[in-house]
Amino acid sequence: MTVDDLVRRVGDWLSGKGADSDVVISSRARLARNIAAFPFSTRLDDEGKAELENHGRKALEKSKVVGPGMYVDLFEASPLDRRLLVERHLISKEHEQGASHRGVQIGEDERVSIMVGEEDHLRIQVLLPGMAARDAWGRVDAMDTALESHVEYAFHPEFGYLTVCPTNVGTGLRVSVMVHLPALVITQQIDKVFGAVSRLNMAVRGLYGEGTEAVGHFYQISNQASLGKTEDEIVRNIEVVVPQIVQLERAARTALLEKDRARLEDRTWRAYGMLRHARMVTTEEALTMLSALRMGIDMGVIPKVSMDALNELFVFSQPAHLQKMEGRELEAAERDTVRAAYLRRRLEEAERN
Amino acid sequence: MMCEDCGKNPAKIHMTEIINENEKREYHLCEKCAQEKGFGLVKQHFSLSELLAGITAGQLTKAGQVPDVKCPSCGTTLAQFNTAGRFGCPEDYDAFAEHIRPRLEKYHDATQHVGKTPRRGLRPEGLSERLRALRAQLKQAVEAEAYERAAEIRDELKQLQAPGRAGAREQGRKKSAGD
Numbered sequence: 001m002t003v004d005d006l007v008r009r010v011g012d013w014l015s016g017k018g019a020d021s022d023v024v025i026s027s028r029a030r031l032a033r034n035i036a037a038f039p040f041s042t043r044l045d046d047e048g049k050a051e052l053e054n055h056g057r058k059a060l061e062k063s064k065v066v067g068p069g070m071y072v073d074l075f076e077a078s079p080l081d082r083r084l085l086v087e088r089h090l091i092s093k094e095h096e097q098g099a100s101h102r103g104v105q106i107g108e109d110e111r112v113s114i115m116v117g118e119e120d121h122l123r124i125q126v127l128l129p130g131m132a133a134r135d136a137w138g139r140v141d142a143m144d145t146a147l148e149s150h151v152e153y154a155f156h157p158e159f160g161y162l163t164v165c166p167t168n169v170g171t172g173l174r175v176s177v178m179v180h181l182p183a184l185v186i187t188q189q190i191d192k193v194f195g196a197v198s199r200l201n202m203a204v205r206g207l208y209g210e211g212t213e214a215v216g217h218f219y220q221i222s223n224q225a226s227l228g229k230t231e232d233e234i235v236r237n238i239e240v241v242v243p244q245i246v247q248l249e250r251a252a253r254t255a256l257l258e259k260d261r262a263r264l265e266d267r268t269w270r271a272y273g274m275l276r277h278a279r280m281v282t283t284e285e286a287l288t289m290l291s292a293l294r295m296g297i298d299m300g301v302i303p304k305v306s307m308d309a310l311n312e313l314f315v316f317s318q319p320a321h322l323q324k325m326e327g328r329e330l331e332a333a334e335r336d337t338v339r340a341a342y343l344r345r346r347l348e349e350a351e352r353n
Numbered sequence: 354m355m356c357e358d359c360g361k362n363p364a365k366i367h368m369t370e371i372i373n374e375n376e377k378r379e380y381h382l383c384e385k386c387a388q389e390k391g392f393g394l395v396k397q398h399f400s401l402s403e404l405l406a407g408i409t410a411g412q413l414t415k416a417g418q419v420p421d422v423k424c425p426s427c428g429t430t431l432a433q434f435n436t437a438g439r440f441g442c443p444e445d446y447d448a449f450a451e452h453i454r455p456r457l458e459k460y461h462d463a464t465q466h467v468g469k470t471p472r473r474g475l476r477p478e479g480l481s482e483r484l485r486a487l488r489a490q491l492k493q494a495v496e497a498e499a500y501e502r503a504a505e506i507r508d509e510l511k512q513l514q515a516p517g518r519a520g521a522r523e524q525g526r527k528k529s530a531g532d
Contacts, residue, residue, distance in 0.1 A: 036443060040440055040441055040443070145472075148471050152486060155470065158450075158465055159466055160468060161466075162440075162443045162446055164439050166453060169446075171468040201462070225460065227461035228464070228466070228467060230468045
């Protein structure tokens, strides 16, 4: 398995299956862990980071927690490969942009990835399609336990698992669920919902995590506190909050359909028309239009495209995916042309099927 | 009840001074008069927001305001941590414990971990890891001239390397040789 293989298939978490997949795209659980034998990344020079990466990588190999897949040396990897892994949600932006020795172990089905040498020495994550927070936590927990026989974690009886940033300390657990909330945005209820969510000590972030914008009405909802609660409680809180948001989004979609069907249909078909015929499309435009199309498909106002095909378009219309498919680097303007051509071609194929 | 001193403001400070076993004196004063009379406890009834503001102010790195605390292991100072919000090594948590608790409380509403704990059975690989960690810490402590801490680490190293432990290591070697 190589990074190039990723553009020849769709990540498992994008399958469009899973519980509540009309609103919930994916569920992720990640654990932050540090190895006691090393200072934190903030105090490691290049040599120390190389040693840490080597140490972490060996522990991963020995423990076999990830199973078949690949290890990507991100210090050696091309910027394009690194970008591709971000678009695929297999590494964080911070890990993409790091300046020294670091890497990522990726499982074959892309459900599992372990970043080595990110802010914390190890970031273990499981990404599953649909609402599956508990399942994701269960898998991460098992991997963590297996790894623990091969590395000694930095742990403190009072503060728990020690992390570089005090916001991750304790369990080191962040559970986040990616949701698609176009109807709540259109009906202007989104701020109210997020106000309620943040009062429940949950955080709302954009598509690619911390500090990113909510393009295409995609949001990540995650626990704020990692200390003072058991992992089970953290998962349970997510399991209580997310279904309520799902219900609100569904209610808003139904209301839109009942009250303003013409506008909803128009919105969907305009998006479809643009994606099917435009000659230049930016990343953001593609996301916005695909978002409108996704809701239209879910509500049955446009029968043409399957959810699987659509999910693929979301990821493959991103810059690194396009350039990988073309097999070369593209200038921004050229990229927009290639993106438009790709979208036209795939939608035409979908129409014929 | 009005302030017994000025009679203008409501009495907010009620105190009983015990002069001796049989003699007590009660005071009912407004805040202003209480302060003038030198009852320094007037600020007792602080609000939560004042408390939090105090914490935030304490975290600002105005020179001289932050206590001069330094991690004996990696040399990170409390002032550096306050500025960057990032720790330098696991030992920082102990070195800065009393200073980070309010911060953790604010962010997590808690300071005590209640979740998963490592099994720490010190399986063979775990033991060598621990030894490695301790040796690294010992080196750092010596470099930082934290001799007291260095002595503690040396004692722990001795204990881990005591003959009683050798059996466990030997067993581990056999097991991994069989893999």
